[in-house]
Amino acid sequence: MSHDHDDRPRLTAAQAEAALNPPPGRVGGDLVTETLQGLGATTVFGAVGRAAPGLPGALRRSASLSYVELGTESHAATAADAYGRITGEVAVLLLSAGPGALAALPALQEAAAASAPVLAVCAQVPAAGLGGGRHGYPGELRDQQASFRDVVKSVHPVRTASQIPSAIAAAWESALTAPHGPVWVEIPEDVLRAGTVLPPVSALDATPRELYPRPELTLVAAELLARAERPAIIAGGGTVRADASGKLRRLAERIAAPVATTYGGKGAFPWEHPLSLRSWPGDRHTTALLEDADVLLVIGSGLGALSSGGHTFAPRGRIVQIEADAGKLESNHPALGIHSDAREALDDLLDTVEDREDASAADRVRTVLEAAARDRAGDLAPEPRVLAAVREALPDASPSFWDLTALTTWAWSAFDARRPNTMHSAQGAGGPGYALPAATGAAFADPTAPVLAVTGQDGAVRSAAELATARRYGLPVTWLIVEDTGRAGGGEPACPDLAALTGAFGVPAVRSTPDSLAADLAGALGGPGPSVVVLGAEPRRPAPEAG
Template sequence: MTHDHDLVLRPTAAQTEAALDPPAGRTGGDLVVETLAGLGATTVFGLPGQHVLAVFDALRRSRLRYVGLRVESNAGFAADAYGRVTGEVAPLLLSAGPGALMSLAALQEAAAASAPVLAIAGQVPVAGLGGGRHGHLHELRDQQASFRDVVKSVHTVRTQSQIPSAIAAAWESALTAPHGPVWVEIPQDVLAAPASLPVVTPVDAFPEELAPRPELTAVAAHLLANAERPAIVAGGGVVRSDASGKLLALAERIDAPVVTTFGGKGAFPWEHPLSLRSWLEDRHTTDFLEDADVLLVVGSGLGELSSNYHTFAPRGRVIQIEADLGKLEANHPALGVHADARLALSALLETVPPREDPAAADRVRAVLGRVQERIDGQGLALEQRVLAAVRDALPDAAPGFWDMTILTYWAWSAFDARRPNTMHSAQGAGGLGYAFPAALGAAAADPSTPVLAVSGDGGAMYGIAELATARQYGLNVTWLIVDDGGYGILREYMTEAFGEATGTELGRPDFVALAESFGVPALRTSPEALREDLAKSLAEPGPSVVVLPAVLRMFAPTHR
């Protein structure tokens, strides 16, 4: 049997003629841009810098759309979001040294969230490589070393002929399950030198499929079919692999209650009779999962947040489907199935017979009732009202991007993400400043849909410069800033642990006036007016800012 990609394609006479007489004025930068276009890229993010000016000059001669942000970490967050919402590789153009290093926080989040980002960075000239100190601007002894612990793979280029293959290999790596960020670095002189090579033609970079081993599928199917109290934990891998429909089909076939992790929000319908929702920081949910005699964990490593801060201790048999080999059985012994979530769930659907449990929905309602009773007893009506206002104002299909702030901590557990792949946060790596630049990346991916960003005033200060980006490109992002005068969640943590907080109180600007100085419409709202004000801002084209002065409190989690 012959596969298409095994065939040797012979150039036509016209292709040969074009290859022998490439256009004049091209550089190594053109080879980069031509390769990206040949791989199917349409949009690139980044910032120009001395070492990659040839790439930016080549963009001028291409059809690729460039979205330039003001800070490299923000450009990385935008690329991360573009990769999440489209499932496509998001190219990120960076300079060398300080500019490259500024992207590390964003690439760490992309790695934690399995977002396919292709970072292409400059390097000092070839003669300056090798670990010495040659005095080049932005020089690092080993730039790759700073990224190797963060990204999936590192690809180096030393000659122009290596550019197409290196970028294609990185592209394939980014899209191979688990998706993730990859790193390509190219020396300045390689990019700037005239190119005599032919124009790069469309490039094939097929990601490898990660299918489950059939003997493991057989065992998993047997365990689920014979379980008395099965349950499912659905993580971000279900969303990344577009497997929500298959998850729903399997849960209904075996009557298994489903909990979605914070990274898996939207993977299972919130109002479904089998939905335990996302109350992972609650002992009632943890007890229920511990009581399952067979627990199917799909696309989650059961890390700190997903395991109720490592207090979760399953008593039954665990089946873990995970594309990231390093996460397989990292926290709990399991029948480890190294596979893409979609392919593994497909295999189970072909293998597991129907199983009926009329009491399953009743047990789910009982757990959710106990959770709600506990929350209602904590005097947190304001917080629930604010979150409900956001939910009511946001169209079901509109994506939301949430920074590390108290309202986000609420949303992880209590927000109904009504569509898969619509609720995104920085909970993977946990850095500040994610929401607004990420929302800009999503808006660049789909200008027809409004996008919400949610930040606290502390996290908002990381992205203020990107108000200029939002205005420049007319991106449809509404930025909700909950202004409580400091780092609210850290204030709570420190007060609880030490009796008082230090370093958490912040001087901050008038966010409304500041946004308006960028030409971005802004308003100050209240909890009572939030629903109407937010809905109106989301309905208007272009960027906008809504500021909510409010001190919100976290609900008390229960571990033991």
């Protein structure tokens, strides 16, 4: 059998010369940086002063890798998560062994929940000391990989220098194969430090595998949707990650189906579109319409707890579920499960489904939205006013990152993201302090565009150190801190003066009110470098839905 080798990577003359005469002074860490360069990485995240042995020098010798240092491993991992979400590219994270690695675990859990492509390269104790945890090396764990196997998508252990390029390339491919996710490469410290005579790493092939739907399932789904009397669509985060919002809109219009988005799917469908049910769950009228659909198309969502009102959602019709994560297919509801990337599945559906006419669909949507508005008419909570000010000030294309606070629970339902992939919140691990390091990471994706972080006072105290990062790199990050004035007293520790705290980092801060918030935020977002707006407010959670 003959083989076509034309598509194999070829060496340039300079690469051939370097292969035959490797530059002196290289170590295992250089194989890491050379592999990352060959795969197309440009930005690498880590903690200040905590790069794994062998890597600081390799990074300095790298011609194209920028090393970004944050205050802690946890914040570095959160920044990498955000960078991966915004760019859709692999975000590289460097970690030291033991405690440094474990500190990043919650952030990697968040990245896994959001299907963010993060490649963590972690040091391990010297190869001779692996196994048993009895050698007394600093940071030694008996089985470091075991701490991460249930969180990351795949684990790629390295034991010799020659294994480094292949392991990183395999991890890179895994991170970008749908569903995207964080991956783990582990390299012993002595392998990273030791000199190497291996040739410099040249081009590598780590092309992710495409995930296409099975044609017979597409045919059945198209038939169900075309012949449905009351079809409806729920679009989740997988729709956003697959860059499939345009195809979603075309399909919804073709079959005249109302569309609701989950919290992770915000921005996937135009807020003001006649078929838009906006964000769901959280409204009993929207829930009733979706439960009453005779065919419900669920795209890029497993309908987990946050996307189903705590698993109270009870659809009565036939469900068609498109999901790249096979483990989420029919995990909560029986369905025609289509294992596919959302973009590919919608593309095939658009080629297959027949047009469906339904002049009443937009009327049903309008009725639902009007009923929901009447339910909220007497609510005097301050959150909608705050969200309106944020929406007025924030440019449509600017990403925002939200800690899990009372204001965020309102934003999940009531904030118009306007564009896909612009609103992100902590939904996987959910710890306070997510927003500022995430916004910092996103700012490295495009240092010319403003980014917003929204935090309560608990998250502000936990993440304030990253103001130093934003200032050091001159990042256009605006941090909105919403004070909970009801927390002081009653045995609770008093909150520090947050405006004074941010000023200690040399970052300008302004105290705002709901009346001046839109103008204050617009001024901060429009200025150079980092800025802080502190809003004295007392958010409270929405009242439970009646009925």
